[in-house]
Amino acid sequence: MTEEFEEVERPLRAPVRESKTQRMQQKSNRLAYVAIGALVGAAITFLCLSSYSTMPSLVDERTVIDENGQEKLLLSLRSQLEECKNKTAHSWDNSNGIPIETEKDSAEKRLTHKQKESRIKELWSGLEVLNKEQAQILKDYGLTADDAKKALWYAKGMQEPLVKRMQAAVARTGSKFIISFTGMSVCAGHGNYINESYPNVVDAMLKKVFSAVGVMFEARNKCMGGTYTFPYAWCIKNIAGVDTDVVAWDFGMMEAGRPHLTDAYISQLLTMPNKPALVFMAGYANNLLDDQSGGAITSVRGYRSDSYRMRSATVFAKEAHLPTHAFWIAPALGSKYTQKKLDDSHRGKGGIDNFIALERKDGSPTPPLLMNLREYRKRGLPGQASWHPAFREHRVIGALFSYNYMDLLKKAVDAEINRLRQKTSAPPPLRSQLIEKIKWSGKDTCDKHPELLCGKSFQCATGYEPREGHGLVDMVENDNYHKALAPADNTAIRDVINFKTGYLDRKYAYKGKRSDGLLSFRLHHASEGGTVVVCEPTYGWRKPEDIADLKSGVEFYIDNKKQTLDEKLNKLMTGVAKNCVLVTSNCPKGGHDIQMKPVQEGKWFYVSFVMWT
Secondary structure (H helix, E strand, O other): OOOOOOOOOOOOOOOOOOOHHHHHHHHHHHHHHHHHHHHHHHHHHHHHHHOOOOOOOOHHHHHHOOOHHHHHHHHHHHHHHHHHHHHHOEEEEOOOOEEEEOOOOOOOOOOOHHHHHHHHHHHHHHHHHHHHHHHHHHHHHOOOHHHHHOOEEEOOOOHHHHHHHHHHHHOOOOOEEEEEEEEOHHHHOOOOOHHHOHHHHHHHHHHHHHHHOOOEEEEEEOOOOOOOHHHHHHHHHHHHOOOOOEEEEEOHHHOOOOHHHHHHHHHHHOOOOOOOEEEEEOOOOOOOEOOOOOOOEOOOOOOOOOOHHHHHHHHHHHHOOOOEEEEOOHHHHHOOEEEEEOOHHHOOHHHOOOOEEEEEOOOOOOOHHHEOOOOOOOOOOOOOOOOOOOHHHHHHHHHHHHHHHHHHHHHHHHHHHHHHHHOOOOOOOOOOOOOOOOOEOOEOHHHHOHHHOOOOOOEEEEOEEOOOOOEHHHOEOOOOOEEEEOOOHHHHHHHHHHHOOOOOOEEEEEEEOHHHOOEEEEEEEEOOOEEEEEEOOOOOOOOOOOEOOOOOOEEEEEOOEEOOOOHHHHHHHOOOOOOEEEEEEEEOOEEEEEEEEEOOOOOEEEEOEEEEO
16 A cells, blocks of 8 residues: 655745855755655555554654754654554455454544534434334335334344444444345346345345444345355355355255255354354245145245244354344235235246235235235346246345344434433444354254364355455466356356346356366465365356366365375265365465366366365
């Protein structure tokens, strides 16, 4: 980082008659000032670029200063150096390149009585905005406040940590609150336009209310169509960002009957430095009538309070202090509506337009936003399928999620108003807690499934987009392989461009053949006995025959030393991340080159993830 210095015009002074000796002396002083300024400026530039966390004092330089003018110049440069020091006093999480602040958290500015009253007035105004937005959501969907609140379920005692996290943001005007949505094609918005996906609906709705109380808000849509929980979860810091406050999970479609994958996903969240809260999203559930439930609208994937995930979430919240909650719209809508399935004449190809009608239990008209829920805005958009929500479904998911987060924000604002009146200190931001191994309910998932590698804090580089951290492009050491989309994505991305849907997810990888030589990536800061995992992209329903098998058709080297794979562990890993291979569990400490190439000439080879501990 370099500092830019701006010339400041000096005020005019009355002319003073000076001797020739005085003028020569002043000229000499000016040249000295310039030389000193250049040297100190160069030092600032070097130190900032080096991201030093501690910097040398410039006090000794004052001995060359004769008059106040030159001392002021030096003090000014010293203040800029201190500013640089504050900006660079952080450590780097090498899995994503995002700075994690390690210096003492900036204390709340001391506010005068008048400033506190002004802030309280601003917060009251923000509460009015919150109440207005919540009232509009209830009106749009014909619900009461109690109905809407049924959509969000908390693990016991876990609402308070969420409120405190929000209050910490409200107490620091200009701070940011971030929710990162992770999952598959459902939350990526496939079948619709990107701005209609429920993460984007949340972003639009919550930006306004957070802004009204002086907090910036961002909902990150990090969902990736056609992917699995792993290796995604091993790379969660890189994809979601280490600065996120809440991580939303929506991998239900690929985890049916495999709850240990959910457990391992949670174990990866526990390695994140910002200790984010977790919300389970039932976006995959189409929230239609369960024919065996006697007419109640319910989620088809079992995200009820008695489900395994909710039980494990409760235990995690208690044992690991992870704020956990779950969201699904069925209980909220079921309070006021029953479902009527229209006849087959309304059904489109593949069940895409299996229209449903929600009828109010009290016989009053159904609001327009809840009519024809399965109708897509435009037929033929890429990704339309019976398991993908249509735009009105996305909207009701986003609206009811936003309603409940508005409720949390109101509680945070009320707490902050009370704090300002009582003149107590601001709540500190929540800090990280690294948990290596998690046990609950007498069942140790990590020991039972060693292939999950749970509890390991991975550094990661990936070609997948969108992401917040490092990409493979930052680590690749040779240019004989080239960046390319995964084969299964070529047609899909072409359709995305042609239809202008705006989907963000892209599966990029490095691609090459044996004749291209070794593909080499630089691993930074590996730990002693570290684990190294390499993954290829997903290939859709069937892997092309001209692509080498990752486990048997590719040779791996570390610092030019060929690696022998652990066949037993890699066989187990097939059930977790079939597109990944564990290269070694005994990587030496320090920086290393990991190299690879196909065994057979003529076979293609793709790499989309490199992860290490």
